[in-house]
Amino acid sequence: MSEDLRAKVIEYLGKVDKTKTRDMADNLKEKKSDVDKIVKELAKEGKVEFLYIGTSYVKLVK
Amino acid sequence: MSEDKKTPLLDELEKGPWPSFVTDMKKLAEKKPAVKDVLDQLELSYAEKKGHWKHGGIVGVTGYGGGVIGRYSDKPEEFPNVAEFHTMRINQPSGWFYTTDALRDILKTWDKFGSGLTNMHGATGDIILLGTTTQNLQPAFNEFSEKGWDLGGSGSDLRSPSCCVGPARCENACIDTLDICYNLTQEFQDELHRPMWPYKFKIKVSGCANDCVASVARADFSIVGTWRDTLNIDQAEVRAYANNGYDIKGMVVEKCPSNALEWDGKTLSIKSEECVRCMHCINKMPKALSVGQEKGATILIGGKATILKSAFLSWVLVPFMKMEPPYDEVKDLLRKIWEWWDENGKMRERVGELIYRKGMRVFLRDIGLDPVPQMVAAPRANPYFFWWPEEINK
Ligand code: HEM
Ligand code: HEM
Ligand code: SF4
Ligand code: SF4
Numbered sequence: 001m002s003e004d005l006r007a008k009v010i011e012y013l014g015k016v017d018k019t020k021t022r023d024m025a026d027n028l029k030e031k032k033s034d035v036d037k038i039v040k041e042l043a044k045e046g047k048v049e050f051l052y053i054g055t056s057y058v059k060l061v062k
Numbered sequence: 063m064s065e066d067k068k069t070p071l072l073d074e075l076e077k078g079p080w081p082s083f084v085t086d087m088k089k090l091a092e093k094k095p096a097v098k099d100v101l102d103q104l105e106l107s108y109a110e111k112k113g114h115w116k117h118g119g120i121v122g123v124t125g126y127g128g129g130v131i132g133r134y135s136d137k138p139e140e141f142p143n144v145a146e147f148h149t150m151r152i153n154q155p156s157g158w159f160y161t162t163d164a165l166r167d168i169l170k171t172w173d174k175f176g177s178g179l180t181n182m183h184g185a186t187g188d189i190i191l192l193g194t195t196t197q198n199l200q201p202a203f204n205e206f207s208e209k210g211w212d213l214g215g216s217g218s219d220l221r222s223p224s225c226c227v228g229p230a231r232c233e234n235a236c237i238d239t240l241d242i243c244y245n246l247t248q249e250f251q252d253e254l255h256r257p258m259w260p261y262k263f264k265i266k267v268s269g270c271a272n273d274c275v276a277s278v279a280r281a282d283f284s285i286v287g288t289w290r291d292t293l294n295i296d297q298a299e300v301r302a303y304a305n306n307g308y309d310i311k312g313m314v315v316e317k318c319p320s321n322a323l324e325w326d327g328k329t330l331s332i333k334s335e336e337c338v339r340c341m342h343c344i345n346k347m348p349k350a351l352s353v354g355q356e357k358g359a360t361i362l363i364g365g366k367a368t369i370l371k372s373a374f375l376s377w378v379l380v381p382f383m384k385m386e387p388p389y390d391e392v393k394d395l396l397r398k399i400w401e402w403w404d405e406n407g408k409m410r411e412r413v414g415e416l417i418y419r420k421g422m423r424v425f426l427r428d429i430g431l432d433p434v435p436q437m438v439a440a441p442r443a444n445p446y447f448f449w450w451p452e453e454i455n456k
Binding site: 021033036040044046050052054055056058 | 124256259
C-alpha cells in the first residue's frame, strides 16, 4: 500500500514544478499525514528537496 | 573596490561607553571581505533609510527543509561579497550550556565556511550563524554534523525547542527542563527538519512560573513547572525575615494575586486552594518559602507574536501533568494538536490563531480534552464553552 502511494507521490512530483504537500494530498485524495510520511522518506534519500517561499513546498531533486 | 568606502554613519555607533558591533565587525572585516560589504551595505541603508537584504528560500542541505535561511543582497554588483549571505541555525544544547572548547569548535568551522559573524542566540534559541554562500552550505553542514552538531528549525516546521537552566542552576525548578527539552528534540527530529505544517511551531519549557524563557509569550506550546500540593513554609526563616525588618505584609501578603496568604506577626499561613502558584512570595522570601513536593507542569497553548492576528499570550490547556520520562502523555498531546492544526490550519496560521478562529470548544472536542475551570482566565472573560446541541436533555 505504501509502495503504491510512494509511486503515486513520485509520479505527481514528476508532473509539477513544486507543490505544497497539502495540495498534493488533496489531489491524490490521500491523507496528508500519509503523503507527508512518504515525502519525509524521499527527503532523507535525497530525492526530494524543500523550498521555502512564504510557506513550504516540495519538489523532486533534479 | 569596496575597501575605500567610508562609513561615517556607522562610525557614530562606535562612540559612547558601550561595546560596539561596528568596532567588532571592522576588526573581522580585516580578514573577511563579506563583513566589509555588510558594513558598507548597512551604511548605504542608513543613508537611504532602506534595507538591502532580500529573503530567498531556495537554499538548504540534503534531506533537510529547515535550518538555513536564504539571504541575498539586492545590490550584488556593488556588494559582491554578500551577494549570497545565508543564515544557518545550529540547534543549541538544552539550557545553553557549553564548554568553551565546544564554542571554539563551532567558531572554527564557521570561520572556515562562513563570515565569522554570529548571534548568540536567536529568538528561537538556536546559535545563529550569519553569512555564508550557497556553495558552502553543504560542506559547512557536513563538518558541523561530524562534530556532533545539528541544524535547528526554520520555516514551517517545529522550531528548536528551548528551556530554562532548570535544575542545573535553579532551586525553583519543578521539572527537569533540560531533559524534557532534549527528549522532545530527539523525539521530533522529523518535525524539526522536514517542514510539513501550515506554519512554525515553538515549544518552550520553563521550570516554574517565573518563566525565564518567556514561554507564555513566545511559544505555541508552553510547558511550565508547577506543584500540586502546598508550597513549603519554613516558619523560623519567615520570622528571621521579619526580625530583619522585612515588610512581609506589604511586600508579600498584600501582593499575593489571589489573597492566599496571611501573616499574624508570628506565623505565615496559606490557603493552598487559593494559591495560583505564581511564584511571587517564593521570589520575595526564597530562604523561607519554596515550591511544593508534588511537582509537574502546566501545559499552555497558543502564544505568538503578531502575524495574522495580534500577539497572543498562551493560555492553560492542562492545569497539571506529571512530567516523567519518557514523557508519553505530553508527546501524545502534541501529536494530536499537530494533526488537528495541520488538517484545519490555513497557510501561515499559528495554532493559537486557528483555535481563535474555530473556537476553543471545537479544539478541545477534536483533541479529546475536557474543559476545566483553569482554562478560564477570569470569570466572564473568555466564556468559550457552550453545550453541544446533542448534550441538551430537553
Ligand atoms: C567578558 C565579558 C563578560 C562577562 C564575563 C559577562 C558576565 C556576565 C554575567 C555573569 C552575567 C549574569 C548572568 C546571569 O544572570 O546568570 C551577565 C549578564 C548580562 N550581560 Fe554580561 N558579561 C560580559 C560581557 C557583556 C557584554 C559585552 C554585554 C553587552 C554588550 C553584556 C551584557 C549583559 C546583559 C544585558 C546581561 C543581563 C542578561 C539578563 O539579565 O538576561 N555582557 N554577564
Ligand atoms: C545592525 C545590524 C543588525 C541588527 C541591529 C540586527 C538586529 C536583530 C535583532 C534585534 C534580531 C532579533 C534577535 C532576537 O530576538 O533574538 C535579529 C534577528 C535576526 N537577524 Fe539581525 N540584525 C542586524 C543585522 C543582520 C544581518 C546583517 C543579517 C543577515 C544578513 C541578520 C539576520 C538576522 C536573522 C536571520 C535573524 C533571526 C534570528 C532568529 O530569529 O533566530 N541580521 N536581528
Ligand atoms: S523558570 Fe523558574 S526554574 Fe527556570 S530558571 Fe527561571 S526561576 Fe528557575
Ligand atoms: S505562589 Fe503566588 S498565589 Fe501562591 S501564595 Fe505565593 S504569592 Fe500567592
